[in-house]
Amino acid sequence: MNTSQLPSSTDIAIIGAGPSGSVAAALLRQRGWQVCVLERQHFPRFSIGESLLPYCMEILKEAGLLQAVNEGDFQVKNGAAFTWGDRESVIDFRDKFTAGPGTTYQVERARFDHILIQEAERKGAQVWFGHTVNAITTAAEHATLSVSTDQDESYTLRARFVLDASGYGRVLPRLLDLEQPSDFPVREAWFTHIQDNISDPDFDREKIIIATHPQDRAIWMWLIPFSHGRCSIGVVGEPSHLAMNEREPLPFLQDMVNAIPRLRHLLANAQWDTPVRPLRGYSANVTSLYGERYALLGNAAEFLDPVFSSGVTIAMHSAKLATALVDKTLRGQAADWQKDFADALRVGIDTFRTYVAGWYNCSFQDVIYSKHINQDIRRMIAAILAGYAWDTSNPYVEKSERRLKALAEICGEAQLDT
Known part of the structure; x- marks a missing residue:
């Protein structure tokens, strides 16, 4: 030059x-x-x-x-599918409180x-x-x-x-x-890209999957489908919860997938062809x-x-x-x-912060996995998760912390079916 x-x-x-x-x-x-x-x-x-x-x-x-x-x-995306054990809860971004895409x-x-x-x-x-x-x-x-x-x-x-x-x-x-x-605890993510080879006809590639670990709700995984049969897969948690220790990243991440029934089923034939990467203290x-x-x-x-x-x-x-x-x-x-x-x-940052904190203290998980959410409230939550976190006409933006706390108390603690 x-x-x-x-x-x-x-x-x-x-x-x-x-x-x-x-x-x-x-x-x-x-x-x-x-x-x-x-x-x-x-x-x-x-x-x-x-x-x-x-x-x-x-x-x-x-x-x-x-x-x-x-x-x-x-890959088109129109929502998020949350899974915990055998339970699934779907948020469709097209059915939301706030106008817009x-x-x-x-x-x-x-x-x-x-x-x-x-x-x-x-x-x-x-x-x-x-x-x-x-x-x-x-x-x-x-x-x-x-x-x-x-x-x-x-x-x-x-x-x-x-x-x-x-x-x-x-x-x-x-x-x-x-x-x-940051006032958030130090967490880390381990992630990679794979050829997913998902054959389940009921799988919706237009939704991200957010999976709660069945034994530890402070650990969660993402599955982000891309076009052309690939996806991003990752796990997030505090180091003490992940307990990775000296384990190799690839078998560790595969074990995490296998602990979640939905992901284990979907990725049974996946080709793990890319090194696993970490992101710490983000x-x-x-x-x-x-x-x-x-x-x-x-x-x-x-x-x-x-x-x-x-x-x-x-x-x-x-x-x-x-x-x-x-x-x-x-x-x-x-x-x-x-x-x-x-x-x-x-x-918007404070709105997202409310729901991120609520995810890890499980109050928002209780809402997401509740079987009895009012549809109007569901649309308000969908709007926030679709990114419209600056719409103060949405009650769950305008007074997010207070309203989430009240909603979680109404929903009660989520329980896996036994």
Whole structure:
């Protein structure tokens, strides 16, 4: 690469080319801004967070990215099937309280993320792969990034604003000492992709499976069907509950599958052809979502837990909120970052947090596995699980913690049939 070709200045620098970075880049290009995306890795690259929520479709459409995704031959998703022992409870996203799309996709993130960033690039964003941000300084009118490339080159990039969309890399939280411990217990995930060879005619590939371990409700598994007969399979729990010790990852994950009747049946003929990977201590938080000439998007700011697939949805919504305020800021207009970004984003994060916490303390599991849920309430829950966690007209968003607690008390403790 010719050093003279390296970027030296831009209106907005975006760190990371994942979904929030691509959405932010596309939205900012719509508003006419010069955008430079810096991505440490080269695409396509592996990532988890493969089961999207329907609300994502609204944001992708607004960013002009939906058509490319629709043409990507991804597996349609219209809901979630929860299983515990011999019990199953299905949430259909098409039958929900909040208006909006009721279907989405289950995606191999390597291909999905690549499609998004290619579309953002077609819309005029500069995209640089193999570029790592090592330092940042901010001033009243601009920020300066110190960047290195995987070709052993170094340069500085001056930007009028910086958006951190670096995901688990959490670049600015590390560089600006914004890290704050999550109040969730430390959990870990073990996961892989397999050729599932599922032959059961009753199996619905348009729904993610979320499976509760029959002996320990603090452990759960996901099965995310992809197109072309493959799926993502993973287990989540606290290390002390998983009790993996020195076991090899593959037989450990297979034993977890075999402990869950539904998964054992579906995956009886699966071909386990990809190494099992870990993700540990993934929950994270920060002291502030924004500062002078920067803001944090998605997982770079906060990540809760994979159980309800909220990560990409929160990331895209944060991009939508932030880009509107970046536009105002750069045009010299009043931009209330606390009210219209931090507080607005927190509405959905706190809603998801309620139901994630309720899953692990079993109160939300009691609701999900109850045989006597009012259909109107079921639609309200379906809307949240479909990603519409910012719809405060939904009572289970507006006062989520109090209402979930009351609902769980009405449903009573779920019991497996004996």
